[in-house]
Amino acid sequence: MPVVPVTGRAWLRVAAVGCIALVVQEGILNGLIVGGAHPDAFLLLAVAAGLVAGPQQGAVIAFVVGLVADLFVLTPFGLSSLVYVLVAFGAGTAASLPGGRAPYGFQMTVALAGGVVGTLLFEGIGALLGQPKLPAHQLVVVAAVVGIANVVLVIPASAALSRAINIGPPRDLGAVSGGSAAR
Numbered sequence: 001m002p003v004v005p006v007t008g009r010a011w012l013r014v015a016a017v018g019c020i021a022l023v024v025q026e027g028i029l030n031g032l033i034v035g036g037a038h039p040d041a042f043l044l045l046a047v048a049a050g051l052v053a054g055p056q057q058g059a060v061i062a063f064v065v066g067l068v069a070d071l072f073v074l075t076p077f078g079l080s081s082l083v084y085v086l087v088a089f090g091a092g093t094a095a096s097l098p099g100g101r102a103p104y105g106f107q108m109t110v111a112l113a114g115g116v117v118g119t120l121l122f123e124g125i126g127a128l129l130g131q132p133k134l135p136a137h138q139l140v141v142v143a144a145v146v147g148i149a150n151v152v153l154v155i156p157a158s159a160a161l162s163r164a165i166n167i168g169p170p171r172d173l174g175a176v177s178g179g180s181a182a183r
Contacts, residue, residue, distance in 0.1 A: 013164035018065055020160070021045050026072075029149070035141040039149030040115070041157075042069040046084035047114035047150060048157040050091030051107055053165055061161075062088030076129050083125065087118040104155060111154035115147030 025041040032038055045065045050058035066081030073080065091110050119142050127133050134142065 010165050014061060014064075014161065017160050017164045018045065018068060021065075021157075022068065022072075034145050036138060037142040037145040039153070040118075040146050041153075042066065042080065043084065043087065043115060043118045043146060044111070044150050044153055044157050045161070046088040046118070047091045047111050048154060048161045050088035050093075050114075051095045051110060051154075051158050052161045053092065054096060055089045055092030058088040058092040059085045075126060075131060079122065079126060079129065079131075083118055083121045086121060087114045090114070090117070107154050107158055108151045111150035112147045115150035116143045119143040119146050 021041040021044075029039045029041055042065050046058075046062035049061035049065070052058065053061055062084035063081050066078075066084035069080040069084070070077050091114050094110050094113075095106075119139070123134060123139055123142075
């Protein structure tokens with residue numbers, strides 16, 4: 001997929017997708033608790049940003065998503081941004097590698113890996129910053145819940161971000177540019 005520059009209007013659409021993710025996270029996913037863990041819509045957006053926008057632009061989108069996510073968690077400000085940037089860059093790098101692959105299967109695999117790696121990075125970097133550590137068995141549950149939720153939700157999340165960044169094929173303006181064109 002060719003990388004399309006994220007324009008000012010696209011940033012507004014990405015912000016709208018982020019607002020929808022916030023509502024879904026706070027309204028639905030935080031209440032969907034499995035084994036003491038719930039899915040993370042913002043980490044999912046970071047993975048989708050890397051898949052859709054490529055490693056560099058995906059990392060920028062993930063950074064902004066992480067700053068918003070940090071407003072809702074009791075961790076050092078910027079921790080989510082750092083983790084999301086790393087995950088988005090990894091997802092974008094994996095997506096930019098040459099080779100034929102099934103698009104949905106590949107996205108789901110990257111989403112699973114991104115969910116697990118993102119959870120482990122969040123825990124590891126948090127521990128370095130003095131955050132309380134989860135017991136190992138709980139960390140496995142959290143990584144599994146986040147990874148599986150990412151697999152289920154990556155296709156619609158990628159589609160929403162793709163639509164937000166690139167609103168569709170360019171229109172043929174040749175038919176409307178001349179004043180004497182037949183209608």
